[in-house]
Amino acid sequence: MCERRGPARMELSDSWSAGSVAAVLPAGGSGERLGAARPKQFCALQGRPLVSHTARALERISWISDIIVVVSLEHIETMKSIIQKYGHKRITVVEGGVTRHRSIFNGLKIFAENKLSNCPLQKPEVVIIHDAVRPFIEEDILLKVVKAAKDHGAAGAIRPLVSTVVASSADGCLDHSLERARYRASEMPQAFLFDIIYQAYHQCNDYDLDYGTECLHLALKYCKTKAKLIEGSPDLWKVTYKRDLYAAESIIKDNLSQQVCVITDMKGDDVQVGFLLHETLKSHIKVKRISVSLCKDDNYMQNIILGQCYNFICMHVKKSAFQETQQLVDILENANVSTLYPVVLISVHLNVSENASFSSEMEDLTRIKEFAREVKKKNILVYGLLIHYNKGSKDLQGLGYLIQHCSTEKRHRYQNGTRSVKEGTTI
């Protein structure tokens, strides 16, 4: 799946066997602070509901076996249709309670009370509790929190306070202010040894369940477990107000323009080219690499597209760059992804032979150029590249640079709100 930088991927396989980490995602909030018609977790950001963005972020992580999304009764069908529409695979929908704590408790019961729920989910060693409205969760922080939970019984992400915290007296005047440096904001994700948090929920009283919000507090109060606090990144913030939806949408747009799917359908020695391009690009942007013949497997591509790898580089050796390009555009059109923002598609025609006919290659590129002009009306920006590739060379930096440039230009277009499009460039 999506390649990720940093050491996280290296470490995790040593630490847990499959099936020992699960996640509970309370998504039952009413969104009253947002002031919108629907709860914020169901608001669409770039055409996809917020809860689906968050679920996808968790699903990308292979060592999380099950994701329990807890929603209020009235939103169960909505959530099920989201799972179907966006192709979520490891999600179980559970009915929530009237408060956050009651919802989380319901989510945990699914593992512990198999007989009650007729659910074959395996009880995890560690359970992550996250929020449906924190979509920018990365593997590295999850790994840190889960490891710390295994060592300490409980762990949670924290952030420095942005504002000073004050206490008021009964007359609404300042009683005292807290020294900002000594306190932290408790954010998500949090993680617990399953038995600890489940026991804490079992022991806590109705007041806790109705008025409390902090899981770390329950673990401390009922299980004497002092959670390890882990400094997290600013991205962990919670979408609370309308302005946060604006911010989340802009970040998603920004991320999309930095995400590329490299598609190759090459055999033998030529496979190396795809690998080299991937290596060159991955230090700049997030790259997913797949090897597939576009003509054969539409479903597979549809799933990739729904997974939101929204820029594409399609590499061909030999003939028919045009046909493959057209095929991918058809898939993009069917998936409707280009309705809201431009999709960049770079069709790279590699010439590895030294005797190729220049005129026939140019003919193919001219067809792509005309095709590009036509599909740009559909918000799909096609670029055609012809490259004479020397097999001896390990260096595709020139191509990497060019492709990065295209991606940056796309982002720039967003920011300006304009739509200047170049079609069919050749090098």
Next chain:
Amino acid sequence: MCERRGPARMELSDSWSAGSVAAVLPAGGSGERLGAARPKQFCALQGRPLVSHTARALERISWISDIIVVVSLEHIETMKSIIQKYGHKRITVVEGGVTRHRSIFNGLKIFAENKLSNCPLQKPEVVIIHDAVRPFIEEDILLKVVKAAKDHGAAGAIRPLVSTVVASSADGCLDHSLERARYRASEMPQAFLFDIIYQAYHQCNDYDLDYGTECLHLALKYCKTKAKLIEGSPDLWKVTYKRDLYAAESIIKDNLSQQVCVITDMKGDDVQVGFLLHETLKSHIKVKRISVSLCKDDNYMQNIILGQCYNFICMHVKKSAFQETQQLVDILENANVSTLYPVVLISVHLNVSENASFSSEMEDLTRIKEFAREVKKKNILVYGLLIHYNKGSKDLQGLGYLIQHCSTEKRHRYQNGTRSVKEGTTI
């Protein structure tokens, strides 16, 4: 200036004589949490630096006599050029210190140490302290905070906590969590009787000046003044991270599409039409009404445009709707306001006579339609309306609805990132 809803305007004139309220705006932050090349207060939002948005919000309020913007030495010239470029009138730039408290103290000294600074600013009764990075400050909360400061000596805006606040023990584990309902986040604006906050700053020690951030705390510690805490709106949040810049920009865009300048150049009975339109619109959107002949006073219009009233309704009686429209488009082009987002200009041609030649009116509108097609390339969206107006009628709701619809459509275009434009509609 800009008309505002709510009772605030009614009350303020009873409460203070001119010259008794001033504001200090610390703008010396380095913006390191933002991760941008320049401090966030100088980042451009919709083409205008954040500090200018905030200063403008304060400047719109007539009962604030002076605004002191405190910036670091290296940004003094930047700030002065911002004042000149955006036509700020009541701002004095002061050099800041190395910390927030030292900067605020420098700002206050300008009033108290006239001899030192050779500055003729009158010492205010109440001083508002706000942040350059909180651009969405409204008159009602300022009024509440200033009134409370007059009664209590000090006052500040607060907000509910979004996250639970936790304290950690020495080993980085949870020590305890605070009960969220008992605490509040201290936000801005704050206000003080000048003598109290000035005395507090004079008495406080270097540790306070170097490590403290909370003015309310100083007033309590050194002057035993318990600040009144006033619940503020979510808009008071502080632009801290990159995501906040995204959010602020989206809010500004949203506000702009809800702001209209009605321009009339009418005499006698016809003046009433402009008034009626203004009354009809103002319950839906923010309306500024000016009466000016476009051909005569470019400078005045330039200032309006820089004040960011970005949609225009131009009302004409009799002839030459076209000429006036063309004139306003020229001014808009010169001001470069349409570079980043579309400006809507609705040219309303009122026919108050019963004997007017229909064909000559239609001719004028046809010219506007052609003109509209041309200027939409420059991101200025011109609509032409022809209205047969019966002087007896007090009702312009139809027109109000239509204009509101145009404005909403513009906002919709933003959100979709598309640009479908209608030109030259007639009713």
